[in-house]
Every structure is written in structure tokens, then in C-alpha cells.
Amino acid sequence: MKPTLQLKLSQHLTLTPQLQQSIKLLQLSTLELNQELERFLLENPMLEREDGDGSDFAPPPATAAAAGGESENPPAANEQHAEAGPANLDEAGEWSSAGSGSSNRDDEDDSDYQEFQAAETSLRDHLDQQVSLSPLSDRDRALVRFIIEALDDDGYLNQSLEELLPLLPPELEYELDDLSIALHHVQNLDPAGVAARTPQECLSLQLRAMRPSPTRELALKIVDHHLELLAERNFVRLKRLLACDDDALRCAHLLICSLDPHPGSQHSVQETRYIMPDVVVRKQRGRWVVTLNPEAMPKLRINSLYANILQQNRGSGGALTSQLQEARWLIKNVQQRFDTILRVSQAIVDQQRQFFDYGEVAMRPLTLREIADQLELHESTVSRVTTQKFMATPRGVFELKYFFGSHVATDTGGAASSTAIRALIRQLVEAEDRKKPLSDAKIAELLGQQGIVVARRTIAKYRESLNIPPVSLRKTI
Helix, strand or coil, X not given: CCCCCCCCCCCCCCCCHXXXXXXXXXXXXXXXXXXXXXXXXXXXXXXXXXXXXXXXXXXXXXXXXXXXXXXXXXCCCCCCCCCXXXXXXXXXXXXXXXXXXXXXXXXXXXXXXXXXXXXXXXXHHHHHHHHHCCCCCHHHHHHHHHHHHCCCCCCECCCCHHHHHHHCCHXXXXXXXXXXXXXXXXXXXXXXXXXXXXXXXXXXXXHHCCCCCHHHHHHHHXXXXXXXXXXXXXXXXXXXXXXXXXXXXXXXXXXXXXCCCCCCHHHXXXXXXXXXXXXXXXXXXXXXXXXXXXXXXXXXXXXXXXXXXXXXXXXCXXXXXXXXXXXXXXXXXXXXXXXXXXXXXXXXXXXXXXXXXXXXXXXXXXXXXXXXXXXXXXXXXXXXXXXXXXXXXXXXXEEHHHHCECEEEECCCCEEEHHHHHHHHHHHHHCCECCECCCHHHXXXXXXXXXXXXXXXXXXXXXXXXXXXXXXHHCCC
């Protein structure tokens, strides 16, 4: 074929570096944004914080809460914390702090400190401290510590003694009976139930550590011989096998429910998820208004010293000119990011104002497209804005995505939010008669009486998402 020239017109989208940066910043969480800005501050001398001392990027007061409204009373966005001054020794020989807000520590503060200290002590350290004080020989103490090292974080011994025996040095000539005795020593340590091999043994060890009583003896019989019947809520057969009345069985049941099936968890260090809300919702003059959280907004500016040098040496600062342009882009994109978050948040609040007035039961169905059409944005932009962005409200701290969800039809031709239906299911279960709990079919019938058409399998799915057990496991005596 002979080569020819052809003229062709076409359209395609080209993402400029500025647009790419804008999209990237929009999808970052507040923590990720601060980390990204720290990188820019290190690489670009034309960029600086407004105060110049780094306080804008210090860890701000955060809300320790899970998205979804676990916290009922979110802290104010501008909450002030007194700084403790240097400690000194007063005349009574006790340590006190010279800073305001730290000199008058009450019992609650002491309690918080003790809980913090307890959380920092691992299960193995806690058990090892007790072993160090026990009157055991060095040989037995070493074997007890070997058992302790084999425990998992919940305090269970998941390996059998037969599996552990080959792991011991053969020259020490340990036998299976030695391991059994060591296991018995560990099971007598605090917390009760530690070193159990099954949940049944864990509950039994805790009951045996209690003071003898008729209720404890009945609970021990149930745990040792009839735990499956209790799990099935077969109270009629339990009363017949144990020859007890309703009151005795109820007391034993309550005692068993009070036991801890994970005795080692109280010594495990749980990671707290800290959330910095991007926006704050308050009611002003009868209207719910969204404002940006100033603690979450970085304050950036162009470095005046370098800008003046560049202005005085026009045409000779190619690298500085490029960095100046990048700094201006970054400041503009950061501002645009927060403006977009504010617009989307206010639109969500306007659509869900019934939720802020009456709670989850008043949540209405909402989709990303509705907000996108209202604000004349692309749906993908709204999706980026609502991901890992949080809203502090009088009802708790929520991720923006929390206000979107599927819907269920009503008999009037409308729709009900799945969040509202979950709230109604929770209310019905909390108000039910525990002796005759509501089945999924009955819950669907009750919702139908309120005009909400929900299938039984949908009720089961929502109930499981709320961690509500089935009807057979909610029945009590």
C-alpha cells in the first residue's frame, strides 16, 4: 500500500498536572492530606505554613469514635486543652503539677490512669508477674512460663499437651504429667479462665473460682454437661434434667452470661481509631448549617522571602519559578478541596434534615447521583468527597457515605431508607417480650402495618448486620 496523509478530528480528555493534583487531594482523608502536604513543604521552598512554627500540622484534637455514630457527644471543633507545667514536689512530699488544669486530679483522673496502665500490661506480662511471686522451683517455673508463652491473645491454649511436649528440650526429660501440673498452675492464675482449651472449660474454670453457692453449683452443672441445651434455649428440657424451677434456672443463666469467654482480651492493647471531622453541623435559627472544621484545615502561603528574590531576579530563576507555580496550584487545590467538601456536606444535610431532627428512623433514601445533579458535579467527584470524610453532628460523628444507602418500597409507592428500617428493627427487638421474641416474619408483618413492604429474608439480612441474634437465641425464661 502507498503511504498517504489523512486529516482526522477527535476529542479526548487530557488531565493536566493541576487537575490530577486536585483529584488526588480530593480523595485523601484529612490525615493523608496532612502527610501529603508535609511532603510538599519539604520539597518546595516556596511553600510555608502561615504561622511558620508548625503548629497547624500538629496532631489536632481528634474524636475517638467509629464512623456510623457510635459517639453520642462529639467534642467541639475548637476544644482547648490545658498544658501541664513542670512537675514539682510539694511540702507534703507528693508530686503535683504547676500547670493549670493538672494540679487538681480527682478520682476519675486516677481511675483513667490506672486503666491506661492496665491496658499497657500484656497478658503474658501479667501472668509472668504472678509466676515470679509463686513458691515454685526453677524447673517448674520454667515449665509454667512455657505454657504461658503458648497462650493466644484471648488466653486460650490452642495446642494440646501432646503437641507441646516434643517442643521441650529432650535433655530436661519432661513428661506429660509435668505439663499437666504446669497447666494446672497457670489455670489457677488471674484472670480466671486463662489457659483453657475450650470455651466450655473457660467458663467452668471461672465458675470454680467463685465462692460456692446454689446458683454457682447449678451453673456449673449446666456448663459441664448441658451447655448445648442452654445455647439452644431449650429451657424446658434443662428444668427437667436439673430438677429446678424457673427462678433457679434464670439465676444460673444470668451468672453464666456474666462470665467472660475471652479472659485475656482485657489485657490486649486495642488500637483506637482517631477521627478528625472535616465539617461540623450545628442548628442555627432553625436550620442545620455546615461549617468547615478549622482544626482540619491546613494554613499555607507563599514564602515571601523566596518570592521577593524571584521578583528581583526575573528570568534567572527557572527552578524557583516552577516551584512558585506549583505552590500556587497546591494552595488553590487545597482550598478547592475544602470548598467542595463544604458544598457536598451542606447538600447532604439539607436532604437529610429529618435525620438530624428525629434520628435514624427518619433517614430518607439518598443516592450519589441526587447530590451530583443538585450541585452540578460528576458522580465520581461526590464519591471521592464522601469517602473518608467525616461530619461531627449532635448525634455523633459520621462518615459522609453513611447518609447514602439503598431503599425499600412502601405500599404508598414511596421508598424507605435501609438505615431507617434497621433503626425500626432495632426498636422492635428492644421492645419485644423476651419470653416470646419476634420472629423475622413477625417483624416484616409489623413493618408492613407501618406501610413498609419488606421480605422476611431482607429482615434477616438487616438483623444480622445489626448483630441481633435470631429469635431462638433471644428467648429467655
